[in-house]
Amino acid sequence: MRYQAELGDVDFITGDYLAEVNIAENAQAHAQGAHPGWEQTAWDGIEQTINLLAEKRIKVIVNGGAHNPKGLAEKVHQLVTEKNLNVKVAYVLGDNLISEMKNIRKNGLPPHFDSDNSEVQYDTHTLDLFEKENKPIVSANAYLGAREIVKGLEQGADIIIAGRVADASPVIGAAWFWHSWSDTDYDELAGALIAGHLIECSGYVTGSNFAGFYEYPYEDLYDLIFGIAEVEKDGTCLITKHDAKKGFVTEDTVKCQLLYELQGNIYLNSDVKAILDGVQARQEGKNRVRVWGIKGAPPPATTKLAIFYQAGYQSELVVNATGYATSEKFDLYEQMIKFGLQRLGILSKFDILEFQRIGIPEPNPSSQLASTSYLRIFAETSDPAINMGLMSLLGEFAMQHYSGFHSTSDHRTALPRPYLSYYPAIYPQSLLKTSITMLSSPIGTHTTSTPTTPPPKFEALSPRASYETSSPVAISTFGPTIKARLGDIVLARSGDKGGNANIGFFIPTQLPSSYKPLFTSTSASQPPSPLYAQSWDWLRTVLTCAKLKEMMGTSWSSTFHIERVEFPHIMAVHFVVYGVLGRGVSGSSRLDAFAKGMGDWLRDAVFDVPVRFLEGRQGREIGGEGSKL
Template identity: 35%
Template sequence: MVSADRPSKLEHRHPSRDSEPRKIRAVRIAGASGGFSDRQRAISSLAKLDIDVIVGDWLSECTMTLHGAQKIDNEKLRSEGKLTEEPIGLFDPTFIDNLSPALPDIARKGIKVAVNAGACDTQLLARNVEDEVKRQGLDLKVAYVEGDEVTDVVKRLIKQGEKFTSLMTGEDLKDWGYTPIYAQCYLGGAGIAEALNNGADIVVCGRVADAAPAVGAGMWWHGWNREKDFDQIAGSLICGHLVECAAYVCGGYFSGFKRLMDGCTNLGFPIAELFADGSCAFNKEPDTGGEVSVGTVASQLLYEIQGPLYYGSDVTANIEGIVMKEEGKDRVRVTGVKGLPPPTTTKVGMTAFGGYQAEFHVYICGIDLEAKAEWIEKQIRYSAGDAVKELSCFKFSLNGYCPDNPRNQDVATCDLRIFVQTKNKKLVDKSTLDVPGFNRWCMDNGLQGCPGWTLGNDQRQSEGKVYYEYYVSLLPQSDVQHRVVLPWLDSKTIDVHPPSEMQEYPRDQPSYETASPVDVTQYGPTTRGPMGWVVGGRSGDKASDANVGFYVRHDDEWDWLRSLLTIDKIKSLLDEEYKGGKIERFEIPGIRAVHFLLRDHLDRGFNSTSTYDTLGKNVCEYLRSKWIDIPNKFLHRGRF
């Protein structure tokens, strides 16, 4: 357990701030990565600055699924004697390339590093980091955190009758239709704090929560008592959420992106100051593009949240009272987060083999697009014959439109996407997802096609490929074996037990419409146009749930927004995208925001979805494009 009484050997002073005892000042945490696709310069660049801790996130539900499936494949190959080299595909292969150039500065300046990069073989990645440290002749201690892999635990509990209710659909695992092959749960930051308390310089984690590295850094630096300092730890949880996606909080995915165009080639990475009371302040690395403003920070807060309560394994944060204030150029102070006991459970993600999928693209152009798409669909379904009965998904989607009097042929051309999924690659009547097969169903009709039928010149997507299903539920924290391993101390292992005070929370968070709505006609004459002219926002995914939050820049706009955006209004704006699922709503007055959770909206999530929006990031931009009546007085202030 993390103790508030820190060993004296750790009561050091930062090399560049000898006049400031560590417990008095804020810990400076730099966010170096929001995912495996982030810029690889970040750790090296940040290590050159006045930083105490560098954190980074290399995992996601997508990577958890893919790495987990690869681990099962590796184990099968090993059992068959076919795996003779080091395992592949178990973590981001470029991680060492990210870290290596920064190691001399990390060692020289005493910077700590905590990352959730180990994926499905944290021990192996930690060993690789140790090897690189030794190769450079440096003295850095590398610890790792394990216990996130819970496949055996999940299988045992299934046999004992555990229902594992889906967080998205509310159905039980038995109704899912797939068999889990791999499971990982989300660990908190206490293990990271324990590793740092015992002298680690670099802490490599598997599936800790994205915000956990910042939580661990705060616990270690400020000596918070895990059993009672809930407000402070909750503040660090939200600080971690804000820093976890790196440049998102500095202008990435920002609704006001047009004003940041000049510096968009090199957005800055964030630096958070986490204070002893749990509040935090954000700025960014100097001489970089982007900005840190209430708008950029609020946008990141609204990303991938589920309601007024933000759950972590160490604490629950209530964000309804959060307040953001600009204290200067590229500096925002965040206060008002309240802490509650952590939940008795933690989130667990299960991976299962889904089957095979393929897609084919036909390009059509000009007028009568819907009729042309209908013609093509009828012909392809006829060619498929009885094989259609074995498809779990057979979807035609017309994407794009031809504007009036198009300025060139490309803008008048649309993509008709034909997408299929099936559990079996071989279908009836010798049909298959091999080529030729599904590919042939689509090709057969080329010369019988509608006017403008055009074949794409890359047919590789029409070959069936394996896809995986992903299922999210809850696992009791008491069933998790959270451990810290210290290799330099003869691989000493420290168990990190759950907090003694935890609380059960319902699956559904509080949802409500606004109190005392105003009459929106009071704002005077209006102009009809896209909501995004005056409303910013951000959306994201959690498996098949999508969340979307909207905010405005002025107080009178806030009264208008909270009165306008009811649950029924969102259903109306979703239009054909609304499939009848439950929608939950709450408000964050301190940032003038209204948030919605769209239950089971994303067709199963990244790894198996049949839609273009694999990560829920486009939900917000779709809704911001919808036309509403906007008060002219708001438009006169300028558009996003």
């Protein structure tokens, strides 16, 4: 926060401090009196920056208030009072619905987030909090829009502390206020929504979590400055950064972040929905990328509601095997553990019991480390005694195991530990009781609380778009091919939406100046190069739903459901895989529970790639059965 204020001119600093998992964990600690309810790093940033904020008249909007926005706002207000600064502080209330959700057995469980999608099969334990005893809810937070933020800014607030406003809502609120938009200026609001989405994840738009990182010097990829969105009056935006500090903003870093955690071609917020089919991005200079082509429409009548509950207990065991006959070693150990659980009478009593094999030993290994892989035994139960039964087998079978058995774990993770699970719901916006409160000195006197109202118009959600490409191109027209990994010519970004994963694949437009560009970047006055256009035709033709299932291999399940859309102006194919993350977040059994690595896993799939698309990439190994180009 201090860097953003110190290193150049900005009008607003916005901050998204909340993810599902940290808001839930902190809710439980807050209820027990072991946590202030707000995010410590939000306070740290404001405390370090407050003098600069006052001096430069920079406004701050953050959702770091989490479960206690009033508490953080009062702490900030006390700071500015002590420093005698002319800074007005306000806070947003209305997202916390824990009281309303406490008695769901009487009042009913809100509809699941995917309840309107008949193709989706829920995870087996999705409804446990409603159907089983002893699953108390610990947090329930609705995702608010920007209406309260705008009202606070209109009343003169300089710092607004919110709870669970949606990730992009602080940016929407800032732009909405700055440009004096109406709440029905949907195209403009939708553009601001995407601007907020692009900068919400700290350094993700300036080089972090970037699929093409290996083309850059490693020293350019850490200690990054975060992104800045310049939002125009028409809602279009330009993504940039301060010249100082490291990081870079390119068409490809912007596209990576744009494709992160999407639910398809419609991006939802409480104030607007953004229609992304026509989205475009263009480099306009060093670290300056313009984004436009987004259309807006009225929001749905509901908003997302994140409910977390005490689901039970988790245990995790990790054992190693080296080299010869590794597969048989893990076969033996799994059979032995299941035998022991059966003898204890608890084999069938686990909610989840998975034996996950991680890694493949290197043939003709260069070292023992290169020859070592892992067996991860992951268990979830409602009764900690069941987990303890699993742990007891470590001792019982301590001297009965496969050859070369060893483990680096001290097995503390095998002890049953309570975990929270996630139920994503939807909730009527008309039932929310939201407000913005301005603080005055001394605290507790002359505060002004203003109720806010829902959006003036709602629009029902249409069935989610999903389609294969129109007019596919015959592969033979692209000329000779070579076995190569998809990632040799395609970048990707993946993420989670509860129990679902999204993956966006796209053709890169540029590389660092020290490399020969693979394709010519597009511009308003210059059409795409023939090679760039052909590569898009190839990608959209080969990357079908059936192909994605094939790429997922043994990780694919018939219980999953795929939706596919295209963003032709950024040459991207986007998928949502429903159900692949189980219940999602802290309740998922997957090693990659947030699907962060899914895109790079799938980029390693080998395709018959036209040779013409790989030319100019000398010096990098082209993955395909040991061949090099």
